Amino acid sequence: MEQKLYRLLGVNQYRKFVIKVKKKYDQWRGKPDTDNYFLKDYSEEGIVFLKSQLIKNAKIHLVGVLVCLPAVLLVGRPWIQVIALLILLHNFYCVMIQRYNLIRINLLLTKKNKKKNIS
Numbered sequence: 001m002e003q004k005l006y007r008l009l010g011v012n013q014y015r016k017f018v019i020k021v022k023k024k025y026d027q028w029r030g031k032p033d034t035d036n037y038f039l040k041d042y043s044e045e046g047i048v049f050l051k052s053q054l055i056k057n058a059k060i061h062l063v064g065v066l067v068c069l070p071a072v073l074l075v076g077r078p079w080i081q082v083i084a085l086l087i088l089l090h091n092f093y094c095v096m097i098q099r100y101n102l103i104r105i106n107l108l109l110t111k112k113n114k115k116k117n118i119s
Contacts, residue, residue: 006100058098064091
């Protein structure tokens with residue numbers, strides 16, 4: 001149900017956009033820094049590592065939401081409110097992306113554990 005809501009809100013499209021921007025940025029820098037964005041391998045350790053990174057990233061973006069919210073609501077200058085709103089929406093969507101991916105990772109871990117228990 002939660003994933004359907006995220007899809008309806010366009011989270012998957014935004015996720016693809018963010019990944020493209022991240023890859024272009026890494027290419028421009030000449031140094032990939034993608035340990036906390038992509039699954040290294042399908043080992044249980046790799047999956048658990050990515051899960052911990054997703055939670056860490058969600059916390060960072062949540063701070064961004066909480067910092068920008070007062071600026072959107074309280075600052076009297078419209079141009080600052082617009083910029084703060086854009087930053088807030090980006091961070092809010094990033095939190096939803098992390099949650100969306102976390103649901104997918106948990107399903108993957110559940111499948112791996114079922115396979116391991118069958119064997």
